Amino acid sequence: MPFVFVHGVNTRAGDAYDKGVNARHKFLSQVTFPKLAFSQTKQLAFFDPYWGGEGATPRWQNRSMPRYGDKFAAMGAAENAIADTVNSKIDFTANDKAIILKIARKNGITAALDVLMLQLVREGATEADLKEFTPAGSAVGRFAKENEFPNWLTEVDDDDTFIYRLSREVEKSNAHPGAAAMGFGNVWERLKETAARIGNSVDDRTSQAILTLAREKLQEQATLFLGDAFVYFKNRWIDKDKARRKPAAPVDPVAIRNGLVSDVIPSIVLQALIDGNNAKTKDDPYLIVMAHSMGGNIMYDLCTDFLSYVNPRFDIDLLITVGSQFSMFQEIDMFSGVKLPQQIGKDSRISKPTIIRKWINCFDKNDIFGYNASAIFDDVEDFEYDTGFGVTGAHGGYFERFSFYDRLGIRIADLLPAAAGAK
Template structure:
């Protein structure tokens, strides 16, 4: 993939697999390496990839992404390697991910794999439906003081209080059901809250609106032309969806002030919904989009990213 198709896609795939089931320390180390790897991906391959196997490519990527820091390079793995520095454990995660990817194609066509896909998707959709019903019941019974609404509302309020002259912008990134809840809070339950940019990812706010599940949204007189007015307490709204994600929906056809952006996670129906945040390119592209948003200036007058 790195040699023939896309260097950046190869980085995305590697990190997406490596980030599964990591602890906080490894995730932090992988994130730091991802930023450097994506910078390398923007430059394109810096060497002839012909004859380079997966492990050699990962090794080269680690060396060029670690700015000469040998602590991230994988030494000979030994039993009990969890005690190694987090950076080195992160490097082993990438090598392990490369091995898992190499065997994935053979597994995916088997009957057992297809049965596993069906079981996994059923479990994922059941959990999502349970989340929806639980939140709606809590809202009905307790309004903004419900356990879920209360926790997320408190986090938004804390984010607003954390603004400083040097860091004045509040950007809220909400995935899946989180997008529906944040919109419900900002539009109905806690309209005194605000944010400079709302980013919904793989979310269903449009579906909630069309089903009449958002109290602040009224049915349009003409659905083909009418749009729900933009929220006065939200500066900009970016909505990201993967066309392969069955739980992700557009918003711009329903809400004024919302922009839809298609993003491919490279995953299929089964796993695309949970893959956005694991892709280094997602964070890189989001940072580029945020530069286009009218955010508050810092104390020095520079635009805030």
């Protein structure tokens, strides 16, 4: 099945980018798409158009931003998993034996599980590892829907007893009947080992580092977001010869590859959409596109303007925008291909582009770059998801959360009922 992912701002090629793509593919392959029956025996085809190299390039390497130190740079993977996750200060101690328990008490069982799964991925978990962990993780997710902060959290003292008690409570709740008998015992033991590695790697400076550097991280995110957004809208419809013009319709894929459609960024994404559409088959008939942050703005721009120049026309069966700003940019009329209502009032809406059959818009209220869509658009479903991250980590945190992929698979199965499998 073709799946196109359009990344957002502050994405540049390198080791971190490669690891992020690899982790996302693992989560989608082993957590999300097994819930769709048509994907069980089919090969997932991932298309990841990379446009970050065409984004903003600060002349002085962001030297205008105040700096507060290099504490985050000195942290290891486990410390960053913690630093990215907590919403506010949690007092960690060196070699903390209750670090996951503290997160569960503060942010809930789902957040605690997500930290453990994130750590596993950052340590290099394989797709086989995730396949082994997914049933237990989904069972915890179902349990947490009704028991996010169970009273027994005050009755356990460390991570070992927390994970043991959680395993027993999940089994008793029938969130996944026969959990232990199905081989989950090994999973729980591995989660205990992961919790121990996290605790052993964290020292007394972690809590303070989170607070000290929050402003620096947030300011850097805002700077890079503005830079990439300005570059995109400034260069819109500028061709390779720097002439500001629109192409004659229709435009074929060859023209896109030769850079005749527009500036480079839309051309890169357009080509991935065409390739994804061409990968559809009778057995795998859906083209699904996920777009994060600025990627959502690019997709909306393409669907309201650029794609009308592409021949042959095609539909996007499901668009999933995550932490995006297209509704905000629409409010200030940044998309020239959109026909606005004659009168705009509190009850007026814009119709979604006809080439998008289904549209989910995901956002976290802690994500300052994530906006709702249903107040501006008809037929767009808002899906509020709590990443458990604070304001500095929420914007990029969706794709590091087991629970995000787990719930997303269930939602996709509901929207594409012919594809629904075991939930």
